[in-house]
Amino acid sequence: MASIEQVIRERMCSGCGACQFAAPDLFRMEENADGYLQANKISDAEEPAELRRICPFSGERLSETVIAERQWPDLPVNSQIGRHARSIVCHATDEKLRMAGGSGGLVTWIALELLRRGLVDGVLHVQPVSTHASTPAGRLFNYSVSTSAEEVRAGSKSRYYSVTLADVLTEIRSRPGRFAVIGVPCFITAARLLVEEGQIERDRVPYMIGLVCGHMKSRYFADYLAWQKGVTPGTLDGFDFRQKLLDRPASNYGFRLHTPDRDEVYPMKSVRGRDWGEGLFKLPACEYCDDVLAECADAAIGDAWLPGYVADPRGTNVAVIRHPDIVAIIAEEQGRSLHVEDVSVEAVIRSQRSGLRHRREGLAHRLARRAAEGLWIPEKRVSPALAKGRLRRRIYDLRLKIANESNAMFADAVKAGDLNVFEKRMDPILRDLRHATQGGYIKIMLRKGLQHYRRLRHRLGR
Known part of the structure; x- marks a missing residue:
């Protein structure tokens, strides 16, 4: 089983900060040369075995499937989206709130409702530096604690930027109250693992809101x-x-x-x-994650990339709701402060089809590549297996190359003071990826057209 040190060496740290929170004398979150936060071991002391149970990329921790089963044992489960009580598309009816959000405003709406109803005393979420004075110099975003509706609203929208939970979790350890946590899937998993291991009292973080995630970006x-x-x-x-x-x-x-x-x-x-x-500027760890729909979160919220919704420029959310309190709040406010439509599990899957394929078939392929090279393989919920067909294998290999190299290449361009340094080195790889993906798409469309032509000839022949 991998230690946290090995997770770091293998570039599979996503920067959640659980290890720093649990062992601040051993680990510290620091920005590396590739522009993202990762854990660094700052002591020669031996790493306690129990720390491995709180790292979302360690093989010794509970899987998302097990955590979700413990949280909601009576809910139905789907292999793609996890446990689910209700799946919806929705948007806030308050146009100001909707326009301030990245999509339909649901993440902020839930946070505001939890705060308004007294179910939490604060919200842990990512804020711009201008709204959080203690953010380290030079960073654009960081986690902070919001205790008012105004502060919560200031944290609306997506932040494609490397952040960590470490400091904000340490902050709430010394202050009373209950808090909702908003984060990407691996951060929510880390928070659940901290609760499971007794590092955080369960009633201190009664609600966790997950963001549907394609991948995280460096700064x-x-x-x-x-x-x-x-x-x-x-x-x-x-x-x-x-x-x-x-x-x-x-x-x-x-x-x-x-x-x-x-x-x-x-x-x-x-x-x-x-x-x-x-996948430009993707964290390498994201290539070894199998959680798209934040399966450990009380609600998983993303963009409704579906026909009939994507045309509305104001934005619409797709969501999987799991916590009974949030199910009840949405039912109570449906038609009032929230416009809601129920959708099938299949519709939710369609809205995230590309991401799910990359985290299932693509992940299995990447694991198989590592195994063939004799490298350490993280324990995931898919088994190593090369993708079927040379085209799919090439697409996954090129995406991995981009994730592994784009941040370092950009750092070189910054040192040189010339953006063309990055473009010249990345263009051939990106061009190869476009040829692979678009060429595959053209072949699919031609094959479908030929099938349609044959069916039409068959019908006319009758």
Whole structure:
């Protein structure tokens, strides 16, 4: 079984900070040269075996399946989305709240309702540095504790940026109250493991809200987008990754950059790096995660990338609800402060099909590649198996190469003061990936067209 030190050596630390929280004299979260936070061992003392049970990438911890079964033993389970009490698409009816969110405003809406009803005293979520004075210098975002509706609203929207729970969990250890935790799947898993191991009292964090996750980004993602618009790395003082553009579908959003001299919005289509499937600036750990729908969270919330919803530029959420309190709150507010439509589990799966495929078939393929090279294999809920077909294998191999190399290549460009250093080194890899994915798509469409033609000829022949 892997120690936390081995997880770090194998570049499979996602920066959750559970180890620092549990053993601050042994581990500290620090930003590495690749632009993301990871644990570093700061003492020669031996690592206690129990620490391995709180790391979401350690093979000794409980799996998401086991944690979810303990949390909601009576709920039905699906192999793709986990336990589920209700699956919905929805959006806040308050237009200001909806427009302030990354999608339909559901994450902020739930946090506000929990706070308004006195079910929690505060919310742990990611805030811009301007709203959290204790954030370390040079960082754009960090976790903080919000105790008012105004503070909660200031934390709306997605932050594609490396952060950690370590400091904020330490902060609430010394202050009374109950808190809701909002985070990506591996962070929610880490928080559950801390509860399971008695590091956090269960009633201190009664609600955990998960964000449907494609992957996490290093801080270089914001710098890359801004640099293409003439803003050199290190000069940003704010960034909005999800600026809604009301003249186009929700999927065609923009970004907003802030410097002391500029406050401008640009469509994502105007820059390179907009294709999430490329995996630029992805944390390497994300290539070895099998949780898309935050299976340990009381509610898992994402974008409703579905026909009939994506056309609305104001945004719509898809969600899997598990906690009975949240189920009841949504039922009570349905048609009032929240517009809700029930959807099937299959619809939820369709909305995240690409991510699920990459974390199931793609993960099995990556594990098989590691096994063939004699490398350590993290214990996951899929077994190592190469993807079927040369095209799929090539796509997964190229994505892994991009995840492993793009951050370091960008760091080289920053040192050189020349964005072209990054572009010249990454362009061949990205071009190969586009040829593989688009070529595969064209072949599929041609095959479907041929099948349709044959069926039509058969019918006409009758």
